[in-house]
Amino acid sequence: MRNPQINYLAVFHALPGMVALLTPDLVYADANEDFLRLAGRTREQLLGRYIFDVFPENPNDPAAAGMRETRESMLRVVATGARDTMALLRYDIEDRERPGHWVEHFWSPVNAPVLDADGNVLLIVHRVEEVTELIRARGGPSGSSRAHALEAELYTRSRELQEINERLRRAHARDREVALALQDALLPAPTPVGHHRAAVRYQPAVNNLNVCGDWYDLVDLPGDRIAVAVGDVVGHGLKAACVMGQLRSALSAAARVADGPARALEALGLYARRVEGAESTTVVKAFIDWTTHTVVYSSAGHPPPALLHPDGTVNFLDQATDPPLGARPEHAPRPEATTPFSEGGTLVLYTDGLIERRDEDIDVGLARLSDALVRHGQAAPEALADALLADLLPPAGVTDDTALVIIRL
Template identity: 80%
Template sequence: MREPKIDYAAVFRALPGMVALLTPELVYVDANEDFVRLAGRTREQLLGRYIFDVFPENPNDPAAAGMRETRDSMLRAVATGERDTMAVLRYDIEDPQRPGRWQEHFWSPVNAPVLGPDGQVVLLVHRVEEVTELLRARGGPGGDSRARVLEAELYTRARELQEVNERLRKAHAHEREVALALQEALLPAPEPLRHQQAAVRYRPAVSALNVCGDWYDLVDLPDDCLAVAVGDVVGHGLAAACVMGQLRSALSAATRVADGPAQALEALGLYARSVDGAESTTAATAFVDWDDLTITYSSAGHPPPALLHPDGSVRFLDGATDPPLGAHPEHARRPQATTPFVRGASLVLYTDGLIERRTEDIDAGLVRLTDSLTRHRDTDPEALADALLADLLPSGGNTDDTALVVIRL
């Protein structure tokens, strides 16, 4: 049986309920028939215009917050690439037939991003349930009074929820500020290395709750060697920053006395058992030997370091991967592997915020990383680090924090 050809444009126009499509800049590009009808605007009045130019806030209501809350929800969806569902809110609109007259409306919006092949948000689906008429339904004698009471109660509850959300937002913002200050103190710029070029970067998540679990470290070792490490604590916020600081210090100390990266991670794993919140932390560490031109590495459940050769080819160092810290019920030896390098190559260690997206397989992120490394192979570590962040992180910020180390070998 031949499958029917579907006219998706016609399907969109016929969708029940109000649905509009906007650009990431919040400009209308399409709207279905119900949206046009219930919003009281023609398609010509919508398409190509900024949403809040079409529907500004009611200037007669100094307490109105519908525009700000709707804009914040839309920008969150664009920044995070995830759906954002709003509580019922009051958002009055101007009567198109009587300019200056504002009509009271209650809406229940949902904002959902549409991702392109590169994982970036290309459209925003703005779906709205109009609940005003339900609140104003007549139910016989006294019905109008009961409807107005219900409307008032709903509006009061919505405002209370908005106030709670605002208090939570301020609390999270304060926690974010404190956590980032602690993170900055714990992740200072590295001291100059003997004769290598290195660049480090830390980019916090856009969410106040998703910061401060990632770290990096560089340690000059005897016999012309360098140790470099990155790690990622599962938790977030202040608690994650505290755990991160303990684990980073412990690994840095273990690195200075260990025979190799595997032994350093073994010591870190034993220490992590005594640290609340350290379970399932991932880490990768590599020892670079400048005399032998070799890299010896080990990974505890972490994304593999990348070795960028001067010709632009990329090899992921995935030959010594073991589970995250605390995953073994008993202490076990961790693997390590050694690979050669040539002068002029670059070693790149990073945390999963650089490559992982919730809507896709990790291999897609590794492909993006490979392409970016190849394109920028002739740049110095500072420029390469900036290029990787620009190429791989969403323009509006990422939902997870990111640590990155680039070393010219």
């Protein structure tokens, strides 16, 4: 049996229940038939118009908060790229047949994002259930009394839920502030690495919880050498920040005594087995030697560093990749590879937030990074770091944090 050709526009308009599509600027892009019918508006009265121009708040109700709560929910969706479910909401609508007359309505809304290939919010799906009849049942005096009691109870409970949601939001915001402060303390601007130029960046995620798993580290070594690392802890928030701090410190110490990046990662892997939450951490370590003009590197499941050559070509250092920390039941030696470089080249290490996007193959992100390096490769490290973040991160931010290290060779 052949797969049927589905007319998704017809499906959208036939959906049971009220569903509308809005742009990130909160302008109506479309609405299904149930939305038009139950909201009492025509398609021409909605499309292309700002939501709160179509549905202003009741000016006769000083306690009305529906417009503010709906706007905040939609803007959260735009900022985070995540679904936002609202508590039961009272939002009165002006009767089009009787201007100035406002009809009481109760709604149960959900706002969800439609994302493009880069993870940007393209549209907001605004689905609402009209529950006024459930709350204000029509009937005789006793039925009306019971309806009013039910209305008061449900409305009180909805306000309590909104208060709980707001307290949780503030708690998450405090966690984010503490986690970012810890991240800032653990990832200071690097001290000079000999006479070589370097730039580092840490870009936190837009989501309150998705911060503090990524780190970087630069270490001066004897001779004209440095060690550089970038890592990513699985998990987010304060716990990930604490694990990150332990692993970063351990690897920084190991790099000073190990005879190469593979041995440093082996030591870190043994240490990580004793740190709760460190399993499946990815990290790449590189030793750069200006005397021999070589980069020796080893990767524990991390995206490959990019090496930009002076002639404008780019290759990814992917010849010494092994599983993440703690992925093997038994300890095993890690691989190591060496690649030459020419003076004037650039080495770029990063975490997956820079290149990975939902529903996109990682090769697409790597190609995007390569193209950006070719375009901006002649810039100094600080300018190059800014250019890469501007080119590769969506304007609305990403849902995973990003660490970036650039070394001019």
